[in-house]
Amino acid sequence: MLEISNLIKRYGRDEPVLKGLDLTVEGNSVVAIVGASGAGKSTMLRCINRLVEPTSGSIKLNGTELVTLRHAELRRARRKIGMVFQGFNLIDRLTVMENVLAGRLGYVNLFQAITRRYPASDIERAFVLMERVGIAHYANKRADELSGGERQRVGVVRALMQEPEVLLADEPTASLDPRTSEQIMVLLQSLASELSLPVLINIHNVAQARTYTDRIVGLRHGTMIFDGAPSDFDKEALDAIYGGIEAPEDEPAPAAEEVSDGQP
Numbered sequence: 001m002l003e004i005s006n007l008i009k010r011y012g013r014d015e016p017v018l019k020g021l022d023l024t025v026e027g028n029s030v031v032a033i034v035g036a037s038g039a040g041k042s043t044m045l046r047c048i049n050r051l052v053e054p055t056s057g058s059i060k061l062n063g064t065e066l067v068t069l070r071h072a073e074l075r076r077a078r079r080k081i082g083m084v085f086q087g088f089n090l091i092d093r094l095t096v097m098e099n100v101l102a103g104r105l106g107y108v109n110l111f112q113a114i115t116r117r118y119p120a121s122d123i124e125r126a127f128v129l130m131e132r133v134g135i136a137h138y139a140n141k142r143a144d145e146l147s148g149g150e151r152q153r154v155g156v157v158r159a160l161m162q163e164p165e166v167l168l169a170d171e172p173t174a175s176l177d178p179r180t181s182e183q184i185m186v187l188l189q190s191l192a193s194e195l196s197l198p199v200l201i202n203i204h205n206v207a208q209a210r211t212y213t214d215r216i217v218g219l220r221h222g223t224m225i226f227d228g229a230p231s232d233f234d235k236e237a238l239d240a241i242y243g244g245i246e247a248p249e250d251e252p253a254p255a256a257e258e259v260s261d262g263q264p
């Protein structure tokens with residue numbers, strides 16, 4: 001379980017970007033974080049894995065306070081936080097398998113990491129997960145030979161290799177075509193349920209948030225102004241979050257059952 005309480009983030013002397021957020025997310029819940037550009041979505045995700053230092057507040061992952069951790073303790077806690085990125089963040093010249101195994105870097109020693117000698121159990125787990133998301137046959141291909149959707153599946157598997165207790169996805173579908181992004185959303189939804197993993201997804205596409213998540217959290221200027229079921233995310237909520245700021249992408253998404261996650 002992820003418990004965020006009174007999270008405040010201020011960059012320098014500017015007005016806070018996050019103004020006292022409270023959010024609790026249980027295992028296997030998929031939560032969309034929506035909001036206009038600059039609302040604080042990325043800052044919130046980055047505070048959770050401490051890529052950004054929270055100014056104050058508390059973030060607990062399964063009871064462990066993350067905000068005060070330092071050095072080795074912080075490194076250990078970060079293993080438990082998987083991250084999926086808009087631009088995939090793969091190493092192009094490495095194979096799919098090598099990219100996937102990079103998810104174990106926090107667990108192996110320096111010698112193993114440098115020589116890329118991962119334990120057999122890691123390689124086995126990599127194959128199981130790659131099979132699950134439909135990329136096992138690409139194991140020895142270079143990452144830059146894959147399509148965007150395939151690359152994002154590599155990104156998802158790499159994050160899962162960490163054996164995370166929470167998965168954070170920062171605009172995971174923004175670089176993908178509509179059909180492929182829907183497949184990635186279905187995949188994240190299925191994995192959350194199969195692995196009992198809470199998943200937080202920053203997303204601009206409101207239609208996809210409505211269709212493929214269990215809960216929508218809406219931010220405006222660093223304040224949570226909506227927290228509810230996708231079915232309750234109506235025009236009023238949309239106006240409150242985006243009104244006067246920008247028009248969100250709101251193409252209708254197909255019914256969830258029409259899109260598979262790419263698995264046979």
Ligand SMILES: Nc1ncnc2c1ncn2[C@@H]1O[C@H](COP(=O)(O)OP(=O)(O)OP(=O)(O)O)[C@@H](O)[C@H]1O
Binds near residue numbers: 036037042043044
């Ligand atoms: N490193 C930084 N230093 C100073 N200000 C920052 C920094 N990172 C973000 N900000 C500011 O914090 C605010 C929130 O940014 P953030 O990236 O969290 O928003 P966002 O909702 O994720 O936006 P987008 O949808 O465009 O990614 C913005 O006003 C941004 O300019």
